[in-house]
Amino acid sequence: MPQWNKSLHKWLSLLVGIQLLIWLVTGLYFNLMDHRKASGNSNLQSINHQGIIAPERLIPVTQLAVQNAKHIGLLWLFGKPYYQVTIERGAHSYQAHNIKLFDASTGAPFTLNESLARTIALKSYNGPVNIISADLLAPPMDELPKQKNPLWQVKLQDELHTHVYIEPTSGAVVAHINDERRVRDLMFKLHFMDYLGTGGFNHWLTITFALLTLALTITGLAWLSERYRAGQLSFTHQHKTQNVTVHVSNTQHTHVLALDKHSTLFDSLAQQGIMLPSNCGGGGTCGMCRIQTNQPVKVTQADQTRLSQSKLEQGFRLACQHNACDIQHITVRTLKRTNKNAS
Amino acid sequence: MITTKLRKAHKWLMTFIGIQFLVWSITGLYMVSMDIHFIHGEPLKQQPLNTLELDKVTYSLSDLLSEYPQAQNIQLGRLLDKQVYRIDESQSGKLILDASTGEPLGNIDENMAKRIAKHRYTGTHDIQSIQLLSKPEQVPSELSARHLPVWQVTFSNPFADTFYINQYSGELVTTRHHFWRLFDWMWRFHIMDYDDGENVANWLLLMIALLGSLAATLGLLLTYQRVFKTSQGAS
Numbered sequence: 106m107p108q109w110n111k112s113l114h115k116w117l118s119l120l121v122g123i124q125l126l127i128w129l130v131t132g133l134y135f136n137l138m139d140h141r142k143a144s145g146n147s148n149l150q151s152i153n154h155q156g157i158i159a160p161e162r163l164i165p166v167t168q169l170a171v172q173n174a175k176h177i178g179l180l181w182l183f184g185k186p187y188y189q190v191t192i193e194r195g196a197h198s199y200q201a202h203n204i205k206l207f208d209a210s211t212g213a214p215f216t217l218n219e220s221l222a223r224t225i226a227l228k229s230y231n232g233p234v235n236i237i238s239a240d241l242l243a244p245p246m247d248e249l250p251k252q253k254n255p256l257w258q259v260k261l262q263d264e265l266h267t268h269v270y271i272e273p274t275s276g277a278v279v280a281h282i283n284d285e286r287r288v289r290d291l292m293f294k295l296h297f298m299d300y301l302g303t304g305g306f307n308h309w310l311t312i313t314f315a316l317l318t319l320a321l322t323i324t325g326l327a328w329l330s331e332r333y334r335a336g337q338l339s340f341t342h343q344h345k346t347q348n349v350t351v352h353v354s355n356t357q358h359t360h361v362l363a364l365d366k367h368s369t370l371f372d373s374l375a376q377q378g379i380m381l382p383s384n385c386g387g388g389g390t391c392g393m394c395r396i397q398t399n400q401p402v403k404v405t406q407a408d409q410t411r412l413s414q415s416k417l418e419q420g421f422r423l424a425c426q427h428n429a430c431d432i433q434h435i436t437v438r439t440l441k442r443t444n445k446n447a448s
Numbered sequence: 449m450i451t452t453k454l455r456k457a458h459k460w461l462m463t464f465i466g467i468q469f470l471v472w473s474i475t476g477l478y479m480v481s482m483d484i485h486f487i488h489g490e491p492l493k494q495q496p497l498n499t500l501e502l503d504k505v506t507y508s509l510s511d512l513l514s515e516y517p518q519a520q521n522i523q524l525g526r527l528l529d530k531q532v533y534r535i536d537e538s539q540s541g542k543l544i545l546d547a548s549t550g551e552p553l554g555n556i557d558e559n560m561a562k563r564i565a566k567h568r569y570t571g572t573h574d575i576q577s578i579q580l581l582s583k584p585e586q587v588p589s590e591l592s593a594r595h596l597p598v599w600q601v602t603f604s605n606p607f608a609d610t611f612y613i614n615q616y617s618g619e620l621v622t623t624r625h626h627f628w629r630l631f632d633w634m635w636r637f638h639i640m641d642y643d644d645g646e647n648v649a650n651w652l653l654l655m656i657a658l659l660g661s662l663a664a665t666l667g668l669l670l671t672y673q674r675v676f677k678t679s680q681g682a683s
């Protein structure tokens with residue numbers, strides 16, 4: 106496996122590591138969350154607006170002062186009928202639309218005013234509650250970033266700091282946004298990397314990170330497959346050992362150790378208490394775990410990159426790149442804190 | 449020594465769950481790079497352009513309510529070249545009434561469904577197949593059973609654009625195509641729900657995401673060690 110694969114893996118992990126962890130943790134949240142609560146529906150209840158009217162009291166739609174209507178619905182609000190006239194509308198209700206209301210018994214244009222918005226807010230809430238304020242907000246709105254139409258925002262005085270959003274063109278409750286919902290929305294923002302507040306996930310930042318993460322995964326799996334081919338990922342732990350003569354140059358001690366054939370020398374020496382210097386923990390990238398042998402041993406990519414040609418010719422290799430079955434006599438220089446008392 | 453332990457733990461954890469990281473990366477990349485409106489098939493649907501001609505509504509809402517006092521969800525709109533009311537009626541269910549005569553138009557037949565599909569389709573391809581789905585066991589996994597009964601109209605393009613048209617109302621209830629179907633599979637693999645693809649709260653995802661968080665944290669520590677704590681260079 107080429108050395109650049111490992112350093113690419115390292116640098117990619119530096120770039121996307123934090124976001125990767127954010128994806129995992131927010132993913133766990135979505136896995137565990139209570140859907141009803143997280144949607145802000147803890148106190149949401151439906152309102153029955155249906156009423157009765159003598160049919161002859163409805164004025165004909167021909168008398169409405171409106172042009173270019175595409176669609177007209179009969180809408181009930183607190184028992185009174187209204188004509189809901191759609192002139193323009195997108196596929197989703199949050200997209201910009203042009204919808205007008207008319208009183209169905211007089212034909213007069215109708216606007217959903219503040220006091221109606223307040224009443225709807227209270228009726229949509231299960232339990233007694235007070236209103237702090239009611240405002241007609243124009244988009245964009247912080248709590249509903251996708252919304253392109255004006256909405257009534259009624260702030261309630263409850264523990265969850267509920268804001269009720271009401272569509273003036275229908276009287277429909279768009280959402281109860283409370284603290285539980287705010288947590289979910291924050292999690293979505295983090296998961297979708299929507300740090301610029303687009304309300305969606307189709308943007309260049311997350312696409313770039315997804316590409317880098319894919320590269321991170323591929324380099325990681327390539328590294329694993331290299332380990333596997335080097336016999337360092339065997340699932341059947343057979344612990345076959347092999348005797349290796351280890352000369353520790355700084356203490357002038359020589360040991361004969363039974364080392365695990367299918368672990369790296371670096372790991373199996375560590376198991377026996379012989380600690381080689383290392384910064385990468387056996388990754389083949391720091392080049393500090395040098396050993397010397399007078400046997401002919403293959404030169405791996407990592408040896409090549411980390412050791413000079415003269416060192417290689419003198420029999421230096423990286424302990425983390427070779428298994429005990431390759432070498433029977435080695436000379437090592439250990440860390441000072443190594444304590445090896447066996448002889 | 450601690451680095452060695454970290455590295456080994458990272459290696460072994462990733463040996464078991466690394467494949468799912470690959471799956472998450474690929475499926476996530478597909479989902480964020482495909483425009484969601486395109487996936488929903490919005491470009492395939494012609495938005496109705498014709499406005500209503502109100503002077504031709506000779507059967508008024510008063511007439512309608514006298515005849516159907518129980519009518520709910522009354523909507524005046526278009527069905528191809530006709531102006532119609534769509535209503536929910538407690539006895540007869542969903543009805544379509546001609547807005548100039550008040551005459552019930554009956555359910556959408558195959559011919560009508562084809563005309564609606566062609567009228568709304570922005571593509572140029574012909575209809576390849578059409579069938580009526582009315583029983584829950586006929587519902588394909590790409591359609592929610594609440595839309596029944598529907599005409600399934602499939603066009604002959606390579607992505608099998610499919611329109612679902614409600615048999616009672618003649619409304620285009622939903623649109624599917626191969627990019628949507630692929631997106632749906634990507635979603636299932638992303639949330640690791642391999643039975644019906646609807647449940648994010650499954651234990652498999654929980655286990656793998658927990659192990660994954662651990663493995664990723666160890667990886668981050670290793671990177672930190674390598675990048676910021678390297679004191680001596682290699683020879």
Ligand code: FES
Pocket residue numbers: 371382383384385386387388389390391392393394423424425426
């Ligand atoms: S331990 Fe770093 S190269 Fe061997």
